[in-house]
Amino acid sequence: MQLRTDLTTRTEQAAYLADALAGLYQGPATPSPIRGGRWAALRRLRAFDVRNYARTRNDVARRTVSQLSPYLRHGVLTLAEVRDSILNRFGHTPDTEKFVNELAWRAFWQIVYAHLGERIHHDLEPAKHRSRVARRSLPPEVLTATTGLVCIDESLQELYTTGYMHNHARMWVAAYLQHWLGVDWREGADLFYRHLLDGDPASNSLSWQWVGSTFSHKPYIFNRQNVERFSGGTFCNRCPLANGGCPFDESYEQLARRLFGVTLAELEGRR
Numbered sequence: 241m242q243l244r245t246d247l248t249t250r251t252e253q254a255a256y257l258a259d260a261l262a263g264l265y266q267g268p269a270t271p272s273p274i275r276g277g278r279w280a281a282l283r284r285l286r287a288f289d290v291r292n293y294a295r296t297r298n299d300v301a302r303r304t305v306s307q308l309s310p311y312l313r314h315g316v317l318t319l320a321e322v323r324d325s326i327l328n329r330f331g332h333t334p335d336t337e338k339f340v341n342e343l344a345w346r347a348f349w350q351i352v353y354a355h356l357g358e359r360i361h362h363d364l365e366p367a368k369h370r371s372r373v374a375r376r377s378l379p380p381e382v383l384t385a386t387t388g389l390v391c392i393d394e395s396l397q398e399l400y401t402t403g404y405m406h407n408h409a410r411m412w413v414a415a416y417l418q419h420w421l422g423v424d425w426r427e428g429a430d431l432f433y434r435h436l437l438d439g440d441p442a443s444n445s446l447s448w449q450w451v452g453s454t455f456s457h458k459p460y461i462f463n464r465q466n467v468e469r470f471s472g473g474t475f476c477n478r479c480p481l482a483n484g485g486c487p488f489d490e491s492y493e494q495l496a497r498r499l500f501g502v503t504l505a506e507l508e509g510r511r
């Protein structure tokens with residue numbers, strides 16, 4: 241389908257796309273707050289302050305990350321351009337080094353994709369440990385962001401309404417779907433890919449495989465303490481399951497045994 245590119249205002253573009261893409265989305269068609277285009281990309285790059293990135297990048301609530309991924313994904317900015325801009329402005333520091341490392345993850349996934357092609361959409365290695373539950377399809381409450389777990393629902397809601405989700409929240413959601421619900425990782429990866437503005441075959445599928453341990457040495461898991469710490473308590477304070485029924489409210493040892501039937505040392509490949 242050839243889409244029009246001559247509409248100048250965002251309102252006109254939104255109305256046109258809502259009409260042209262009718263049937264491909266559900267619910268009201270609202271434009272993402274993330275703006276497309278080279279000028280928007282450069283504005284965001286210039287506004288990004290990398291100081292404290294190493295310490296705060298996992299903090300889901302504070303949002304100190306760059307949010308440059310949609311522009312990098314679609315070639316509006318290049319990795320080299322972003323790296324050079326940050327090094328020129330902030331010099332060589334532990335924060336810029338950490339940031340460049342993250343850019344390198346994107347480059348690495350692209351190299352793996354270039355080598356393996358469509359094989360990245362299948363298990364690259366046997367899972368080191370498999371969840372004790374298994375179901376193929378996504379539960380409806382994941383599609384409607386109504387699982388009852390505020391950390392999961394708000395992360396999904398953000399994905400559905402803006403096309404963005406913080407990296408740490410992606411890790412939580414991917415781990416929840418795979419290890420707690422036993423969903424096949426490809427189902428979750430498809431869901432992310434459909435909604436992410438930075439949706440990228442390599443970064444997406446390989447990250448899901450990293451969480452699931454088909455492209456890493458152990459499954460990634462998290463617990464309530466981790467959610468509390470990296471969200472400043474904002475999710476758990478409002479969660480109806482905070483006082484009973486939170487499936488993440490266990491030690492890592494207990495989670496390893498309950499989810500995978502092994503000790504934490506076994507899960508981590510230490511024994």
Ligand SMILES: Cc1cc2nc3c(=O)[nH]c(=O)nc-3n(C[C@H](O)[C@H](O)[C@H](O)COP(=O)(O)OP(=O)(O)OC[C@H]3O[C@@H](n4cnc5c(N)ncnc54)[C@H](O)[C@@H]3O)c2cc1C
Pocket residue numbers: 297305306307308309310312313342343344345346347349405406407408410411414432433436438439440441443444445447448451
């Ligand atoms: C399950 C899962 C699915 C993911 N799917 C995608 C995807 O489809 N597309 C995508 O671009 N990223 C994906 N990522 C990686 C990462 O979550 C996003 O790149 C990051 O959240 C983008 O936000 P940012 O630009 O604010 O990141 P920043 O922290 O500001 O990082 C700067 C840039 O470095 C790159 N980067 C950072 N972290 C990673 C990472 N872990 N892997 C690869 N590149 C990284 C991105 O290009 C990012 O824009 C996924 C991660 C997980 C755990």
